[in-house]
Amino acid sequence: xxxxxxEVPATAPPSGPVATILGPFLPVDRPEPRTPTGFYTDTxxxxxxxxxxxxxxxxNQLPSDGMHWSGDSYDNTESLSATSWRHVKFIEQFxxxxxxxxxxxxxxxDVCKHCTAAPCQHACPTGAIIYNEFSNVYIQPxxxxxxxxxIAACPFGVITRSNLDGHAHKCTLCYDRQRDGLVPAxxxxxxxxxxxxxxxxxxxxxxxxxxxxxxxxxxxxAYLYGDAPTENYSNLHSFYLLVDRPSTYGLxxxxxxxxxxxxxxxxxxxxGGLAGIVVLLIVWTLRMP
Amino acid sequence: xxxxxxxxxxxxxxxxxxxxxxxxxxxxELVAFDMLFNNMTTGLFLVAxxxxxxxxxxxxxxxxxxxPMALLFLTIDLACLVLDLGHxxxxxxxxxxxxxxxxxxxxxxxxxxxxxxxxxxxxxxxxERVGIGGVPxxxxxxLIVSGIPFAMGSAMYKGVLFSTTSQPGWxxxxxxGGYLTNSAIAIGCAELLAIADVDGQGPxxxxxxSLLALLAINLGFLVALRAELRPVFRTLKGGPRLDQMLILxxxxxxxxxxxLILVSETVPAIAVAIxxxxxxxxxxxxxxxxxxxxxxxxxxxxxxxxxGRWDGGS
Numbered sequence: 001x002x003x004x005x006x007e008v009p010a011t012a013p014p015s016g017p018v019a020t021i022l023g024p025f026l027p028v029d030r031p032e033p034r035t036p037t038g039f040y041t042d043t044x045x046x047x048x049x050x051x052x053x054x055x056x057x058x059x060n061q062l063p064s065d066g067m068h069w070s071g072d073s074y075d076n077t078e079s080l081s082a083t084s085w086r087h088v089k090f091i092e093q094f095x096x097x098x099x100x101x102x103x104x105x106x107x108x109x110d111v112c113k114h115c116t117a118a119p120c121q122h123a124c125p126t127g128a129i130i131y132n133e134f135s136n137v138y139i140q141p142x143x144x145x146x147x148x149x150x151i152a153a154c155p156f157g158v159i160t161r162s163n164l165d166g167h168a169h170k171c172t173l174c175y176d177r178q179r180d181g182l183v184p185a186x187x188x189x190x191x192x193x194x195x196x197x198x199x200x201x202x203x204x205x206x207x208x209x210x211x212x213x214x215x216x217x218x219x220x221x222a223y224l225y226g227d228a229p230t231e232n233y234s235n236l237h238s239f240y241l242l243v244d245r246p247s248t249y250g251l252x253x254x255x256x257x258x259x260x261x262x263x264x265x266x267x268x269x270x271x272g273g274l275a276g277i278v279v280l281l282i283v284w285t286l287r288m289p
Numbered sequence: 290x291x292x293x294x295x296x297x298x299x300x301x302x303x304x305x306x307x308x309x310x311x312x313x314x315x316x317x318e319l320v321a322f323d324m325l326f327n328n329m330t331t332g333l334f335l336v337a338x339x340x341x342x343x344x345x346x347x348x349x350x351x352x353x354x355x356x357p358m359a360l361l362f363l364t365i366d367l368a369c370l371v372l373d374l375g376h377x378x379x380x381x382x383x384x385x386x387x388x389x390x391x392x393x394x395x396x397x398x399x400x401x402x403x404x405x406x407x408x409x410x411x412x413x414x415x416x417e418r419v420g421i422g423g424v425p426x427x428x429x430x431x432l433i434v435s436g437i438p439f440a441m442g443s444a445m446y447k448g449v450l451f452s453t454t455s456q457p458g459w460x461x462x463x464x465x466g467g468y469l470t471n472s473a474i475a476i477g478c479a480e481l482l483a484i485a486d487v488d489g490q491g492p493x494x495x496x497x498x499s500l501l502a503l504l505a506i507n508l509g510f511l512v513a514l515r516a517e518l519r520p521v522f523r524t525l526k527g528g529p530r531l532d533q534m535l536i537l538x539x540x541x542x543x544x545x546x547x548x549l550i551l552v553s554e555t556v557p558a559i560a561v562a563i564x565x566x567x568x569x570x571x572x573x574x575x576x577x578x579x580x581x582x583x584x585x586x587x588x589x590x591x592x593x594x595x596x597g598r599w600d601g602g603s
Contacts, residue, residue: 146375166375250305276474
C-alpha cells in the first residue's frame with residue numbers, strides 16, 4: 001500500500017466549497033448512549049509529576065506552550081488553555097523559615113469538569129458543544145466557529161479559543177480512546193492513580209469510600225467537590241477529593257449556573273423595550289399634529 | 290464546607306485563591322460597536338414601525354429613509370458579528386441549530402428573521418423613491434407587523450447574552466438587557482429625529498418630545514445598571530476608569546442631549562437643527578461609551594494584581 005492510499009481512504013468525505021458550507025447541516029446518526037464515564041481525581045495522592053499533562057499533549061498532539069518560567073512553585077503551565085487540557089497545580093503550605101509547624105504540599109491535576117448541565121453546552125449557538133454517548137462534554141472542531149460564548153459562560157475558566165485555528169478547545173475526555181475501549185491518556189499515565197477513570201457512579205462510590213477512609217485516618221478535612229449537585233449547579237463528571245477550600249485549588253467555592261437567571265433577564269429586557277414603545281405611543285397620541 | 294487547615298505563616302497557603310477562575314472571552318471594541326449597531330438598527334426600525342402603524346401619512350416621509358438606514362445598520366452589525374468570530378467563514382454554522390435556551394442562538398435567528406421584512410420594506414421604500422411603487426398597503430402592514438417581534442427579539446437578546454455568563458460584572462448585571470433594549474428605542478427615536486431634520490418633514494416636534502421622555506426613562510435604567518455594577522467597579526484595578534466612562538456615557542449620551550433638546554424649544558428655527566444634530570451625535574457617542582465600559586469589564590485585573598476573583602455567584 002502506498003502512502004497516498006493511506007492518506008486518502010476509499011470513503012473520503014466529500015470536499016470542496018459546497019461540502020464545506022453544507023456539511024455541518026447534513027444529518028448524522030446519533031450514537032447509542034453508553035454508560036456515563038468521568039474522572040475522579042484524588043488530590044491527596046497526586047505527586048505533581050505532570051505525567052498527565054505530558055500524556056494529554058502527546059495523545060492529543062497539542063503543541064508546546066513555549067518555555068516560560070512563572071515563578072509560581074512548580075507550576076509553569078499556569079492555566080488550562082487551548083493547548084493544555086491538563087494543568088497540575090502546586091500549593092506550598094509551609095511554615096516560615098525558623099518556625100516549626102505543620103507543612104504540606106497540595107497538588108491537583110485540573111481538567112474540564114464535564115458538567116452534567118454544562119453552561120458552555122447551553123451557550124453554544126452552533127451546536128458544536130454536545131454531550132457525547134458517554135455523557136461527556138465534547139466540542140466538535142468542524143462545527144465550532146469561535147464565537148467565544150462558551151468561554152464567557154464557563155464558571156471554571158476551562159475553555160479557551162486557540163490563536164492557531166480560532167476554535168474553542170478543551171479536554172475531550174479522550175473520546176477517541178474511549179470509543180476504542182481505552183482509558184484516557186492522562187488516567188493511563190498517572191503513576192499514583194490520583195486520576196481515575198471509569199463509570200461515573202462507580203467512581204462516586206469509590207470516592208466516598210476514600211473520604212471515609214481518610215477521615216478514619218485523621219484527615220478530617222477531606223471532602224468531595226462536584227460529586228453531587230448543589231442548589232445552583234449540577235454535579236460534575238470530573239470531580240475531586242480535596243482537603244482545603246476549593247478556592248485554594250483555584251476552583252469556585254460555589255459555582256453558579258448563569259442560566260438560572262435567564263428568564264428574569266429576558267423579562268427585564270422585554271420590560272425595557274415595552275417601556276420605550278409605550279412612551280412613544282403616549283407622546284405621539286398626545287402630541288401628533 | 291470543611292474548615293481550612295490551620296497553618297502558621299504559610300508561603301502561598303492561599304494557593305490559587307487570589308486568581309480569577311473565569312477566563313474573559315475574546316470580546317473587545319468590535320463587540321461594543323456590535324452592541325451599538327444592533328440597537329441602532331432595531332431601535333430605528335421599531336420607532337419607525339410604531340410611527341408607520343400609528344399615522345402613515347405623518348411618518349411616510351421618514352420611513353422612506355428609516356428602513357433603508359436600518360438595513361444599512363443591520364449590515365454593519367452583522368459585519369461586526371462575523372469579524373469577531375475566531376473562524377469568520379463559519380458564521381452560518383449558527384443557523385444549523387435553533388437553541389432558544391442560548392441567547393446567541395436566539396439572537397442570530399431573530400436577526401435573520403428580522404432581516405427579511407426589513408430588507409423587503411427597505412426595497413419597497415427605495416423603489417418608491419425612484420418612482421416604482423404600487424405595493425399594496427396591506428402588504429406593507431404585514432411586513433411591518435411581522436418585523437416588530439423579531440426586531441424586539443434582536444434588541445433583547447444582547448443584554449441577556451452578557452448577563453447569562455460567568456464573567457465578573459456581566460453576571461451581576463440584571464438590568465443590562467432592560468437598559469440596552471430601552472436605549473435601542475431612545476437611539477431609534479434620535480435617528481428618526483435626524484431623518485426628520487434632514488428631510489424637513491414629519492412630526493418633528495412629537496419626535497423631539499418623545500426623545501426627551503425616552504432619555505429620561507433610559508437614565509433610570511442606566512442608574513439601576515450602575516448600581517449593580519458599582520461593587521465590581523470598586524474591586525477592579527481599572528474599575529474606577531470604567532465607572533467614569535459609564536458616568537461620562539450617561540452625561541454625554543443622556544443628560545446633555547436632553548438639555549440641548551430642552552434648549553432647542555427657545556432658539557430660532559435655524560439653530561434647532563444644529564442643536565438636534567449635536568444632541569443626536571452625543572446620544573450615539575454616549576451609548577458607545579456605556580457599551581464599551583461594560584464590554585471591557587472582564588478584561589480588567591482585580592486590585593490585588595490578579596485577573597479578578599470568583600465570588601461564587603450569589
